[in-house]
Amino acid sequence: MAISSRSSHTLSTEIRTVKISVLIPAHNEADVLRECLDAVLHQTLPVDEIVVVADSCTDGTTEVARQYGAVVVETEQGGKAASQDAGLPYVTGDILVCIDADTIINADVVEKFVAELENGADATCANMLPMPRQTGFWVANRRYAYALGRFWWRWCQAQVGRLMVLSGCAYALRTKTVRSIGGFPGELITCDMDLTWSLYEAGYKTTFCHNALAHTYDPETLKVYTRQMRRWASGFFQNFQRHKLAVVKSPAAMLVVGSLLFDLLMMPVTYAFAIMWVIRDPWTLKWLATSIAIHWLISFAIVTRTITWRQAIVGFPCYWLANWWNKGIYLWTFIREWILGRHYGSWTGRQGKATVIAPMSRPRKIALIGVAAAVALAAASWHARAGEISLPEAAILVLAIAAAAAVAVSFFYMPRYLILSACVCIGGGGGLELDQVPAVAGSQLLWYLAFIALTIGVVGAALAYLGEDAPIDYQRGAAFAGSAARQAS
Numbered sequence: 001m002a003i004s005s006r007s008s009h010t011l012s013t014e015i016r017t018v019k020i021s022v023l024i025p026a027h028n029e030a031d032v033l034r035e036c037l038d039a040v041l042h043q044t045l046p047v048d049e050i051v052v053v054a055d056s057c058t059d060g061t062t063e064v065a066r067q068y069g070a071v072v073v074e075t076e077q078g079g080k081a082a083s084q085d086a087g088l089p090y091v092t093g094d095i096l097v098c099i100d101a102d103t104i105i106n107a108d109v110v111e112k113f114v115a116e117l118e119n120g121a122d123a124t125c126a127n128m129l130p131m132p133r134q135t136g137f138w139v140a141n142r143r144y145a146y147a148l149g150r151f152w153w154r155w156c157q158a159q160v161g162r163l164m165v166l167s168g169c170a171y172a173l174r175t176k177t178v179r180s181i182g183g184f185p186g187e188l189i190t191c192d193m194d195l196t197w198s199l200y201e202a203g204y205k206t207t208f209c210h211n212a213l214a215h216t217y218d219p220e221t222l223k224v225y226t227r228q229m230r231r232w233a234s235g236f237f238q239n240f241q242r243h244k245l246a247v248v249k250s251p252a253a254m255l256v257v258g259s260l261l262f263d264l265l266m267m268p269v270t271y272a273f274a275i276m277w278v279i280r281d282p283w284t285l286k287w288l289a290t291s292i293a294i295h296w297l298i299s300f301a302i303v304t305r306t307i308t309w310r311q312a313i314v315g316f317p318c319y320w321l322a323n324w325w326n327k328g329i330y331l332w333t334f335i336r337e338w339i340l341g342r343h344y345g346s347w348t349g350r351q352g353k354a355t356v357i358a359p360m361s362r363p364r365k366i367a368l369i370g371v372a373a374a375v376a377l378a379a380a381s382w383h384a385r386a387g388e389i390s391l392p393e394a395a396i397l398v399l400a401i402a403a404a405a406a407v408a409v410s411f412f413y414m415p416r417y418l419i420l421s422a423c424v425c426i427g428g429g430g431g432l433e434l435d436q437v438p439a440v441a442g443s444q445l446l447w448y449l450a451f452i453a454l455t456i457g458v459v460g461a462a463l464a465y466l467g468e469d470a471p472i473d474y475q476r477g478a479a480f481a482g483s484a485a486r487q488a489s
Contacts, residue, residue, distance in 0.1 A: 020110065021049040021093025021175065024070075025083035029101035030060040032217070037068040039104045045111035047097065053087035055079075061101075080168075081186025081195075088175075088183055096175045103169040103216040104131070112212040113172035122204035123196075125163070125171035126212035127154070129306070134218060138225045141322040142218045144315030147306035148299055150210050158208035160252040164260070166206060168192035170214035177204060188242065189344040190235025197243040200253070229326055233333035234344040241338065264330050292320070340364070 022040050026033060033052070040047060052065035053073045065072045075086040084098065095117060097110055109126055116124040127150045130139045149155075157163045168191075178184060178195075181202050185194040199206060219225035240247060240257060247253045278285045296316050303312045336342050336357075341364040345356040 018094040018114075019049070019092065020045070020047045020095045020097065020114065021051060021091045022047050022097045022099060022110075023051050023053070023084060023087050023091060024065075024099050024101050025053045025055060025080050025087070026057065026061050026065075026101035027055045027083075028057050028059045028061060030057075030064050032102045033061060033064045034068075035104055036099065036101055037065070037070070039107070040099065040110075041068065042107055043105075043110040044108045045114060047110060049091070049093055051087045051090050052101075053083040055083040055086075079186055079191070081184040081191035084184040085186070088178070091175055094175060095172060096178065097172045098170070099214075100169040100216060103128075103214050105170050105214045106212065109170060109212040109214060110172075112209050116207050116209050117172060117174060120205065121207040122177050123166055123171060123173035123199055124207045124209045124212075125167040126169070126214040127208070127210050127306075128167050128169050128214050128216050130218040131215050134220060136220045137318050138219050138222065138322065140311070140315040141318040143307055143311060144299075144303055144319040145322075147303035147312075147315075148319075150306050151302050152299075154208050155210055157256050158206075158210075160255060161205065162200070162250065162252040162256045163196065163206045163208050164256060165190075165193040166196045167214070169216045170212070173199075188235055188238045189231055190239065193235050193239045194242070197239055197246055200250070201243065201246045226325075226329065229329045230333065231344065233330045234337060236330070237334060237337035238343060264327060264334070340368075
Protein backbone atom coordinates (compact mmCIF):
# COMPACT_ATOMS: atom_id res chain seq x y z
CA MET A 1 0.00 0.00 0.00
CA ALA A 2 1.57 3.28 -1.12
CA ILE A 3 1.11 6.36 0.98
CA SER A 4 -0.49 8.37 -1.78
CA SER A 5 -1.36 8.43 -5.44
CA ARG A 6 1.31 10.98 -6.29
CA SER A 7 2.79 10.57 -9.72
CA SER A 8 6.42 9.62 -10.19
CA HIS A 9 9.02 12.36 -10.61
CA THR A 10 11.04 13.38 -13.63
CA LEU A 11 14.78 13.82 -13.08
CA SER A 12 17.07 16.26 -14.92
CA THR A 13 16.22 16.84 -18.56
CA GLU A 14 15.90 13.19 -19.53
CA ILE A 15 12.47 11.86 -20.35
CA ARG A 16 12.23 9.19 -17.68
CA THR A 17 10.57 8.82 -14.32
CA VAL A 18 11.60 7.27 -11.03
CA LYS A 19 9.67 6.40 -7.93
CA ILE A 20 11.07 7.41 -4.53
CA SER A 21 10.60 5.16 -1.50
CA VAL A 22 11.57 5.81 2.12
CA LEU A 23 12.51 2.93 4.42
CA ILE A 24 12.43 3.54 8.18
CA PRO A 25 13.39 0.79 10.67
CA ALA A 26 11.96 1.46 14.13
CA HIS A 27 12.02 -0.07 17.58
CA ASN A 28 9.62 1.52 20.07
CA GLU A 29 9.95 4.91 18.39
CA ALA A 30 6.37 6.20 18.75
CA ASP A 31 7.46 9.33 20.59
CA VAL A 32 9.80 10.50 17.81
CA LEU A 33 8.39 8.86 14.69
CA ARG A 34 5.83 11.61 14.12
CA GLU A 35 8.43 14.35 13.67
CA CYS A 36 10.46 12.03 11.43
CA LEU A 37 7.45 11.33 9.19
CA ASP A 38 6.42 15.00 9.19
CA ALA A 39 9.85 15.88 7.81
CA VAL A 40 9.58 13.15 5.15
CA LEU A 41 6.16 14.33 4.00
CA HIS A 42 7.23 17.97 3.70
CA GLN A 43 10.09 17.48 1.24
CA THR A 44 10.60 19.83 -1.69
CA LEU A 45 10.67 16.70 -3.85
CA PRO A 46 7.76 14.57 -2.60
CA VAL A 47 8.24 10.86 -1.95
CA ASP A 48 5.92 8.20 -3.31
CA GLU A 49 6.08 5.57 -0.61
CA ILE A 50 7.05 5.13 3.03
CA VAL A 51 7.77 1.71 4.51
CA VAL A 52 8.10 1.54 8.31
CA VAL A 53 9.51 -1.69 9.77
CA ALA A 54 8.30 -2.06 13.36
CA ASP A 55 10.91 -4.32 14.92
CA SER A 56 9.83 -5.88 18.25
CA CYS A 57 7.72 -2.83 19.05
CA THR A 58 5.57 -2.79 22.17
CA ASP A 59 4.45 0.83 22.01
CA GLY A 60 2.37 2.75 19.48
CA THR A 61 4.93 2.78 16.64
CA THR A 62 2.72 0.85 14.23
CA GLU A 63 -0.34 3.02 14.94
CA VAL A 64 1.64 6.22 14.32
CA ALA A 65 3.04 4.86 11.05
CA ARG A 66 -0.41 3.85 9.79
CA GLN A 67 -1.79 7.29 10.63
CA TYR A 68 0.70 8.70 8.13
CA GLY A 69 -0.32 6.20 5.46
CA ALA A 70 2.90 4.21 5.59
CA VAL A 71 3.28 0.58 4.68
CA VAL A 72 3.88 -1.12 8.04
CA VAL A 73 5.91 -4.31 8.32
CA GLU A 74 5.89 -5.89 11.76
CA THR A 75 8.79 -8.18 12.59
CA GLU A 76 11.01 -9.38 15.45
CA GLN A 77 14.48 -9.24 13.92
CA GLY A 78 16.25 -7.45 16.76
CA GLY A 79 18.64 -5.47 14.53
CA LYS A 80 18.67 -2.58 12.10
CA ALA A 81 19.99 -4.35 8.99
CA ALA A 82 17.68 -7.33 9.53
CA SER A 83 14.75 -4.93 9.89
CA GLN A 84 15.70 -3.18 6.66
CA ASP A 85 15.92 -6.54 4.90
CA ALA A 86 12.47 -7.41 6.21
CA GLY A 87 11.09 -4.22 4.68
CA LEU A 88 13.00 -4.40 1.38
CA PRO A 89 10.49 -6.75 -0.38
CA TYR A 90 7.78 -4.14 0.22
CA VAL A 91 9.77 -1.36 -1.44
CA THR A 92 8.53 -0.57 -4.96
CA GLY A 93 10.52 2.60 -5.65
CA ASP A 94 13.54 3.01 -7.90
CA ILE A 95 15.37 5.19 -5.37
CA LEU A 96 15.48 4.14 -1.74
CA VAL A 97 16.00 6.71 1.02
CA CYS A 98 16.89 5.11 4.37
CA ILE A 99 16.24 7.13 7.52
CA ASP A 100 16.42 6.28 11.21
CA ALA A 101 13.16 6.78 13.09
CA ASP A 102 14.77 9.25 15.51
CA THR A 103 16.10 11.48 12.71
CA ILE A 104 14.65 14.65 11.19
CA ILE A 105 15.85 15.52 7.69
CA ASN A 106 15.81 19.05 6.27
CA ALA A 107 13.13 19.81 3.69
CA ASP A 108 15.51 19.58 0.71
CA VAL A 109 17.36 16.37 1.64
CA VAL A 110 15.50 14.02 -0.70
CA GLU A 111 15.88 16.48 -3.58
CA LYS A 112 19.63 16.70 -2.96
CA PHE A 113 19.92 12.93 -2.67
CA VAL A 114 18.17 12.38 -5.98
CA ALA A 115 20.41 14.97 -7.65
CA GLU A 116 23.53 13.16 -6.38
CA LEU A 117 22.29 9.82 -7.67
CA GLU A 118 21.33 11.41 -11.00
CA ASN A 119 24.87 12.80 -11.31
CA GLY A 120 26.39 9.32 -11.19
CA ALA A 121 26.57 8.28 -7.55
CA ASP A 122 25.34 4.84 -6.58
CA ALA A 123 24.85 5.84 -2.94
CA THR A 124 25.04 9.10 -1.01
CA CYS A 125 24.42 10.34 2.52
CA ALA A 126 23.65 13.46 4.53
CA ASN A 127 25.72 15.24 7.14
CA MET A 128 24.27 14.79 10.60
CA LEU A 129 24.00 17.12 13.57
CA PRO A 130 22.54 16.67 17.06
CA MET A 131 19.00 17.87 17.64
CA PRO A 132 19.05 21.66 18.14
CA ARG A 133 17.29 21.37 21.50
CA GLN A 134 19.91 18.97 22.89
CA THR A 135 22.55 20.39 25.23
CA GLY A 136 25.38 19.19 27.45
CA PHE A 137 29.06 18.33 27.26
CA TRP A 138 28.74 15.24 25.05
CA VAL A 139 26.26 16.85 22.70
CA ALA A 140 28.50 19.94 22.31
CA ASN A 141 31.38 17.60 21.49
CA ARG A 142 29.35 15.80 18.82
CA ARG A 143 27.99 19.00 17.32
CA TYR A 144 31.53 20.32 16.92
CA ALA A 145 32.83 17.00 15.52
CA TYR A 146 30.01 16.66 12.98
CA ALA A 147 30.44 20.26 11.84
CA LEU A 148 34.20 19.76 11.51
CA GLY A 149 33.82 16.56 9.55
CA ARG A 150 31.37 18.18 7.14
CA PHE A 151 34.05 20.32 5.50
CA TRP A 152 37.15 18.43 6.59
CA TRP A 153 37.68 14.67 6.90
CA ARG A 154 34.38 13.45 5.47
CA TRP A 155 34.67 15.93 2.63
CA CYS A 156 38.27 14.78 2.00
CA GLN A 157 37.23 11.12 2.07
CA ALA A 158 34.53 11.83 -0.49
CA GLN A 159 37.01 13.67 -2.71
CA VAL A 160 39.26 10.60 -2.97
CA GLY A 161 36.23 8.37 -3.53
CA ARG A 162 36.31 6.35 -0.32
CA LEU A 163 33.82 7.68 2.19
CA MET A 164 34.45 5.76 5.39
CA VAL A 165 30.78 5.15 6.13
CA LEU A 166 27.43 6.23 4.77
CA SER A 167 25.75 8.17 7.58
CA GLY A 168 23.34 5.58 8.92
CA CYS A 169 20.73 8.09 10.01
CA ALA A 170 20.06 9.34 6.46
CA TYR A 171 21.34 7.98 3.16
CA ALA A 172 20.03 7.03 -0.27
CA LEU A 173 20.83 4.53 -3.01
CA ARG A 174 19.11 2.90 -5.91
CA THR A 175 16.91 0.00 -4.85
CA LYS A 176 18.48 -2.29 -7.45
CA THR A 177 21.91 -1.47 -6.02
CA VAL A 178 21.18 -2.82 -2.54
CA ARG A 179 19.35 -5.80 -3.99
CA SER A 180 22.33 -6.62 -6.20
CA ILE A 181 24.54 -7.18 -3.13
CA GLY A 182 21.97 -9.41 -1.47
CA GLY A 183 20.27 -6.80 0.69
CA PHE A 184 21.53 -4.98 3.76
CA PRO A 185 24.53 -6.78 5.34
CA GLY A 186 24.06 -7.16 9.07
CA GLU A 187 26.59 -9.67 10.37
CA LEU A 188 28.90 -7.02 11.85
CA ILE A 189 28.17 -4.74 14.77
CA THR A 190 27.96 -1.60 12.58
CA CYS A 191 25.82 -2.50 9.61
CA ASP A 192 26.07 0.93 7.93
CA MET A 193 29.85 0.64 7.52
CA ASP A 194 29.47 -2.96 6.39
CA LEU A 195 27.01 -1.78 3.73
CA THR A 196 29.39 0.98 2.60
CA TRP A 197 32.35 -1.34 2.05
CA SER A 198 30.19 -4.07 0.55
CA LEU A 199 29.18 -1.50 -2.06
CA TYR A 200 32.86 -0.73 -2.76
CA GLU A 201 33.63 -4.41 -3.18
CA ALA A 202 30.79 -4.68 -5.69
CA GLY A 203 32.24 -1.76 -7.69
CA TYR A 204 29.77 0.92 -6.65
CA LYS A 205 30.53 4.58 -6.02
CA THR A 206 29.52 6.64 -2.99
CA THR A 207 29.41 10.39 -2.44
CA PHE A 208 28.95 12.70 0.52
CA CYS A 209 26.07 15.14 0.08
CA HIS A 210 27.42 17.67 2.57
CA ASN A 211 24.70 20.21 1.79
CA ALA A 212 22.01 17.77 2.97
CA LEU A 213 21.52 18.03 6.73
CA ALA A 214 19.86 15.59 9.10
CA HIS A 215 19.36 16.03 12.85
CA THR A 216 19.42 13.03 15.15
CA TYR A 217 19.42 12.28 18.86
CA ASP A 218 22.94 11.99 20.27
CA PRO A 219 24.09 10.66 23.65
CA GLU A 220 23.74 13.11 26.52
CA THR A 221 25.50 11.11 29.25
CA LEU A 222 28.93 9.52 29.57
CA LYS A 223 27.41 6.06 30.05
CA VAL A 224 25.38 6.08 26.85
CA TYR A 225 28.12 7.89 24.89
CA THR A 226 30.70 5.27 25.90
CA ARG A 227 28.39 2.43 24.87
CA GLN A 228 27.94 3.97 21.46
CA MET A 229 31.64 4.65 20.98
CA ARG A 230 32.51 1.06 21.94
CA ARG A 231 30.08 -0.21 19.34
CA TRP A 232 31.39 2.18 16.67
CA ALA A 233 35.00 1.29 17.47
CA SER A 234 34.23 -2.44 17.36
CA GLY A 235 32.49 -1.98 14.03
CA PHE A 236 35.45 -0.07 12.63
CA PHE A 237 37.94 -2.87 13.33
CA GLN A 238 35.52 -5.65 12.43
CA ASN A 239 34.80 -4.08 9.06
CA PHE A 240 38.43 -3.68 8.09
CA GLN A 241 39.16 -7.19 9.16
CA ARG A 242 36.40 -8.41 6.87
CA HIS A 243 36.99 -5.98 4.00
CA LYS A 244 40.80 -5.88 4.19
CA LEU A 245 41.19 -6.88 0.56
CA ALA A 246 39.04 -3.94 -0.52
CA VAL A 247 41.37 -1.68 1.47
CA VAL A 248 44.61 -3.19 0.15
CA LYS A 249 43.49 -3.11 -3.49
CA SER A 250 42.52 0.58 -3.43
CA PRO A 251 45.14 3.33 -2.89
CA ALA A 252 42.32 5.70 -1.91
CA ALA A 253 41.06 3.23 0.69
CA MET A 254 44.58 2.73 2.06
CA LEU A 255 44.96 6.49 2.34
CA VAL A 256 41.66 6.90 4.21
CA VAL A 257 42.07 3.94 6.55
CA GLY A 258 45.79 4.52 7.03
CA SER A 259 45.29 8.16 7.99
CA LEU A 260 42.67 7.17 10.57
CA LEU A 261 44.91 4.51 12.09
CA PHE A 262 47.85 6.94 12.07
CA ASP A 263 45.72 9.55 13.86
CA LEU A 264 44.56 6.93 16.35
CA LEU A 265 48.09 5.88 17.27
CA MET A 266 50.05 9.10 16.83
CA MET A 267 47.86 11.54 18.74
CA PRO A 268 48.51 9.97 22.18
CA VAL A 269 52.15 9.32 21.27
CA THR A 270 52.69 12.91 20.13
CA TYR A 271 51.15 14.42 23.25
CA ALA A 272 53.00 11.94 25.47
CA PHE A 273 56.32 13.13 24.04
CA ALA A 274 55.17 16.73 24.37
CA ILE A 275 54.30 16.24 28.04
CA MET A 276 57.63 14.50 28.71
CA TRP A 277 59.43 17.40 27.07
CA VAL A 278 57.46 19.90 29.12
CA ILE A 279 58.41 18.07 32.31
CA ARG A 280 62.07 18.40 31.34
CA ASP A 281 61.72 22.01 30.23
CA PRO A 282 58.51 23.78 31.38
CA TRP A 283 59.15 26.69 28.99
CA THR A 284 58.34 24.43 26.04
CA LEU A 285 54.74 24.41 27.25
CA LYS A 286 54.22 27.52 25.15
CA TRP A 287 54.77 25.46 21.98
CA LEU A 288 52.14 22.96 23.06
CA ALA A 289 49.74 25.80 23.84
CA THR A 290 50.54 27.38 20.48
CA SER A 291 49.79 24.14 18.59
CA ILE A 292 46.44 23.80 20.36
CA ALA A 293 45.60 27.43 19.56
CA ILE A 294 46.43 26.93 15.86
CA HIS A 295 44.29 23.79 15.82
CA TRP A 296 41.42 25.73 17.36
CA LEU A 297 41.68 28.62 14.88
CA ILE A 298 41.68 26.32 11.85
CA SER A 299 38.83 24.16 13.10
CA PHE A 300 36.88 27.21 14.28
CA ALA A 301 36.94 28.63 10.76
CA ILE A 302 35.61 25.32 9.44
CA VAL A 303 32.89 24.56 11.96
CA THR A 304 31.38 28.05 11.92
CA ARG A 305 30.27 27.32 8.36
CA THR A 306 27.76 24.95 9.96
CA ILE A 307 27.17 25.99 13.58
CA THR A 308 27.17 29.35 15.36
CA TRP A 309 30.33 30.87 16.75
CA ARG A 310 28.94 30.49 20.28
CA GLN A 311 28.43 26.77 19.73
CA ALA A 312 31.95 26.56 18.30
CA ILE A 313 33.52 28.28 21.32
CA VAL A 314 31.67 26.01 23.73
CA GLY A 315 32.19 22.91 21.61
CA PHE A 316 35.98 23.02 21.07
CA PRO A 317 37.10 22.20 24.64
CA CYS A 318 34.40 19.50 24.82
CA TYR A 319 35.58 18.08 21.50
CA TRP A 320 39.26 18.23 22.48
CA LEU A 321 38.73 16.46 25.80
CA ALA A 322 36.26 13.90 24.41
CA ASN A 323 38.75 13.09 21.66
CA TRP A 324 41.11 11.68 24.27
CA TRP A 325 38.33 9.49 25.63
CA ASN A 326 37.51 8.35 22.09
CA LYS A 327 41.13 7.46 21.36
CA GLY A 328 41.32 5.44 24.56
CA ILE A 329 38.20 3.49 23.58
CA TYR A 330 39.55 2.86 20.08
CA LEU A 331 42.97 1.75 21.35
CA TRP A 332 41.44 -0.73 23.78
CA THR A 333 39.01 -1.95 21.11
CA PHE A 334 41.96 -2.43 18.74
CA ILE A 335 43.56 -4.75 21.30
CA ARG A 336 40.32 -6.63 21.99
CA GLU A 337 39.21 -7.02 18.37
CA TRP A 338 42.48 -7.54 16.48
CA ILE A 339 44.89 -8.92 19.08
CA LEU A 340 42.72 -10.85 21.52
CA GLY A 341 40.16 -11.70 18.84
CA ARG A 342 37.20 -11.03 21.13
CA HIS A 343 34.51 -9.55 18.89
CA TYR A 344 31.24 -7.85 19.63
CA GLY A 345 28.95 -10.64 18.48
CA SER A 346 25.68 -8.76 18.88
CA TRP A 347 24.50 -5.48 20.28
CA THR A 348 21.09 -5.53 21.89
CA GLY A 349 21.25 -2.48 24.10
CA ARG A 350 18.08 -1.05 22.61
CA GLN A 351 16.25 -4.15 23.83
CA GLY A 352 17.83 -3.79 27.27
CA LYS A 353 19.76 -7.07 27.00
CA ALA A 354 23.42 -7.85 27.49
CA THR A 355 25.98 -7.20 24.80
CA VAL A 356 27.50 -10.50 23.71
CA ILE A 357 31.26 -10.63 23.20
CA ALA A 358 32.68 -13.71 21.50
CA PRO A 359 35.27 -15.82 23.37
CA MET A 360 38.88 -16.00 22.30
CA SER A 361 39.64 -18.89 19.96
CA ARG A 362 42.03 -21.67 20.98
CA PRO A 363 44.50 -21.01 18.12
CA ARG A 364 44.71 -17.35 19.15
CA LYS A 365 45.35 -18.33 22.77
CA ILE A 366 48.16 -20.64 21.70
CA ALA A 367 49.60 -17.91 19.49
CA LEU A 368 49.51 -15.32 22.28
CA ILE A 369 51.17 -17.70 24.74
CA GLY A 370 53.78 -18.52 22.11
CA VAL A 371 54.50 -14.85 21.47
CA ALA A 372 54.73 -14.15 25.21
CA ALA A 373 57.11 -17.08 25.68
CA ALA A 374 59.25 -15.97 22.71
CA VAL A 375 59.53 -12.43 24.08
CA ALA A 376 60.37 -13.79 27.51
CA LEU A 377 63.01 -16.12 26.05
CA ALA A 378 64.60 -13.27 24.11
CA ALA A 379 64.70 -11.05 27.19
CA ALA A 380 66.08 -13.82 29.39
CA SER A 381 68.73 -14.76 26.82
CA TRP A 382 69.86 -11.17 26.59
CA HIS A 383 70.24 -10.96 30.35
CA ALA A 384 72.04 -14.29 30.42
CA ARG A 385 74.56 -13.14 27.81
CA ALA A 386 75.09 -9.99 29.81
CA GLY A 387 76.10 -12.17 32.74
CA GLU A 388 73.32 -10.90 34.96
CA ILE A 389 71.75 -14.34 35.54
CA SER A 390 72.67 -17.93 34.76
CA LEU A 391 70.98 -20.02 32.07
CA PRO A 392 69.00 -22.13 34.59
CA GLU A 393 67.77 -18.96 36.20
CA ALA A 394 66.90 -17.64 32.74
CA ALA A 395 64.80 -20.76 32.12
CA ILE A 396 62.90 -20.17 35.35
CA LEU A 397 62.43 -16.54 34.38
CA VAL A 398 61.01 -17.59 31.00
CA LEU A 399 58.41 -19.80 32.69
CA ALA A 400 57.50 -17.08 35.15
CA ILE A 401 57.05 -14.44 32.47
CA ALA A 402 55.04 -16.81 30.27
CA ALA A 403 52.76 -17.64 33.19
CA ALA A 404 52.35 -13.98 34.06
CA ALA A 405 51.52 -13.12 30.43
CA ALA A 406 48.96 -15.93 30.20
CA VAL A 407 47.18 -14.97 33.38
CA ALA A 408 47.32 -11.26 32.53
CA VAL A 409 45.39 -11.86 29.32
CA SER A 410 42.96 -14.34 30.82
CA PHE A 411 42.37 -12.33 33.99
CA PHE A 412 40.50 -9.54 32.25
CA TYR A 413 38.09 -11.75 30.35
CA MET A 414 37.84 -15.12 32.09
CA PRO A 415 36.49 -14.86 35.64
CA ARG A 416 36.81 -18.62 36.23
CA TYR A 417 40.57 -18.20 36.23
CA LEU A 418 40.54 -16.10 39.36
CA ILE A 419 41.15 -19.28 41.39
CA LEU A 420 44.28 -20.07 39.37
CA SER A 421 45.51 -16.49 39.27
CA ALA A 422 46.67 -16.51 42.89
CA CYS A 423 48.69 -19.67 42.31
CA VAL A 424 50.23 -18.29 39.13
CA CYS A 425 51.09 -14.96 40.71
CA ILE A 426 52.69 -16.64 43.73
CA GLY A 427 54.58 -19.03 41.52
CA GLY A 428 55.61 -16.31 39.09
CA GLY A 429 56.72 -14.03 41.88
CA GLY A 430 58.74 -16.85 43.40
CA GLY A 431 60.32 -17.64 40.06
CA LEU A 432 61.35 -14.05 39.50
CA GLU A 433 63.14 -14.05 42.84
CA LEU A 434 64.91 -17.41 42.46
CA ASP A 435 68.12 -15.78 41.26
CA GLN A 436 68.38 -14.23 44.72
CA VAL A 437 68.10 -17.61 46.52
CA PRO A 438 71.43 -19.53 46.57
CA ALA A 439 71.01 -23.23 45.87
CA VAL A 440 72.76 -24.39 49.04
CA ALA A 441 71.66 -26.95 51.59
CA GLY A 442 70.03 -24.38 53.88
CA SER A 443 67.93 -22.89 51.05
CA GLN A 444 67.10 -25.92 48.94
CA LEU A 445 63.68 -26.39 50.55
CA LEU A 446 62.67 -22.83 49.78
CA TRP A 447 64.02 -23.20 46.24
CA TYR A 448 62.04 -26.38 45.65
CA LEU A 449 58.84 -24.88 47.05
CA ALA A 450 59.16 -21.88 44.74
CA PHE A 451 59.83 -24.13 41.75
CA ILE A 452 56.82 -26.36 42.55
CA ALA A 453 54.54 -23.33 42.96
CA LEU A 454 55.77 -21.91 39.68
CA THR A 455 55.24 -25.23 37.85
CA ILE A 456 51.72 -25.65 39.23
CA GLY A 457 50.91 -22.10 38.23
CA VAL A 458 52.21 -22.49 34.67
CA VAL A 459 50.59 -25.89 34.06
CA GLY A 460 47.30 -24.88 35.68
CA ALA A 461 47.06 -21.62 33.75
CA ALA A 462 47.96 -23.29 30.46
CA LEU A 463 45.37 -26.06 30.88
CA ALA A 464 42.61 -23.65 31.85
CA TYR A 465 43.67 -21.03 29.33
CA LEU A 466 43.50 -23.51 26.47
CA GLY A 467 40.17 -24.92 27.62
CA GLU A 468 36.91 -24.23 25.84
CA ASP A 469 35.19 -21.01 26.84
CA ALA A 470 31.54 -20.13 27.16
CA PRO A 471 30.46 -16.80 25.63
CA ILE A 472 30.75 -13.94 28.06
CA ASP A 473 27.95 -11.41 28.37
CA TYR A 474 28.79 -7.91 29.48
CA GLN A 475 25.72 -6.53 31.20
CA ARG A 476 24.94 -3.05 29.93
CA GLY A 477 22.26 -2.26 32.45
CA ALA A 478 18.50 -2.22 32.37
CA ALA A 479 16.42 -1.38 29.35
CA PHE A 480 16.68 2.20 28.24
CA ALA A 481 13.59 4.34 28.21
CA GLY A 482 12.67 7.22 25.93
CA SER A 483 15.57 9.21 24.57
CA ALA A 484 18.18 7.12 26.39
CA ALA A 485 17.34 4.19 24.17
CA ARG A 486 17.50 6.33 21.07
CA GLN A 487 20.82 7.85 22.03
CA ALA A 488 22.53 4.44 22.09
CA SER A 489 21.52 3.68 18.48
